Amino acid sequence: MILTPLTLNGAFRIDLDPHHDARGFFARQFCAATLASVGLNDHWVQGNTSVTERQGTVRGLHFQSAPRAEVKMVRCVRGAIFDAIVDMRPGSASFGNWTGLTLSAQNRTAIYVPQGFAHGFQTLEPDCEVMYLVSAPYSPLHEGGIHHADPAIGIGWPLPVTGVSDRDQALPALAASGAGSGAGS
Numbered sequence: 001m002i003l004t005p006l007t008l009n010g011a012f013r014i015d016l017d018p019h020h021d022a023r024g025f026f027a028r029q030f031c032a033a034t035l036a037s038v039g040l041n042d043h044w045v046q047g048n049t050s051v052t053e054r055q056g057t058v059r060g061l062h063f064q065s066a067p068r069a070e071v072k073m074v075r076c077v078r079g080a081i082f083d084a085i086v087d088m089r090p091g092s093a094s095f096g097n098w099t100g101l102t103l104s105a106q107n108r109t110a111i112y113v114p115q116g117f118a119h120g121f122q123t124l125e126p127d128c129e130v131m132y133l134v135s136a137p138y139s140p141l142h143e144g145g146i147h148h149a150d151p152a153i154g155i156g157w158p159l160p161v162t163g164v165s166d167r168d169q170a171l172p173a174l175a176a177s178g179a180g181s182g183a184g185s
């Protein structure tokens, strides 16, 4: 695993470190020892898969609040997505800032999303499958979210948004969410 810090403190891009031979290659996509060696979460309690049929669909932006705040490690195993994260840590110098990167079956890149971040993605192709590990159990009581098109955040989604869930369409803007007073902390 090759860990590269992103612009938002605590978030990382994770690339494979492949061992090539005549058959192809071998690589660790998750290594507890590597993550722990740099102080990152190495304990995951749930692995999720989502399949999104339509190009341009957005899922998110989602988080779970304390005490069920989650770390996520997200990868796209079919197709390609633009993955975006927003810093919602109270008191963070980069509160409300976002960053994003393309995750695809081809680049095999993953993103490490720390606690206190909202997370979402847009499909760049039809029929995308996303797999991710989370560090806390699913808890509907602690689910929260921010609207993907909040102009105060200004995420640069690469494509016109062709679909969102009813729940996601009803999510508040960051300013109306009460974030900054404890979300995900």
Ligand SMILES: Cc1cn([C@H]2C[C@H](O)[C@@H](COP(=O)(O)OP(=O)(O)O[C@H]3O[C@@H](C)C(=O)[C@@H](O)[C@H]3O)O2)c(=O)[nH]c1=O
Pocket: 048, 050, 059, 060, 061, 062, 063, 119, 120, 121, 138, 165, 167
């Ligand atoms: C996230 C989750 C959902 N569900 C259920 C609730 C609902 O009936 C159905 C679909 O849930 P959602 O609409 O929330 O699925 P989705 O919009 O794909 O939610 C996911 O979005 C991405 C961006 C994330 O970061 C994830 O943490 C998660 O919030 O699955 C579970 O049973 N367990 C889970 O862990």
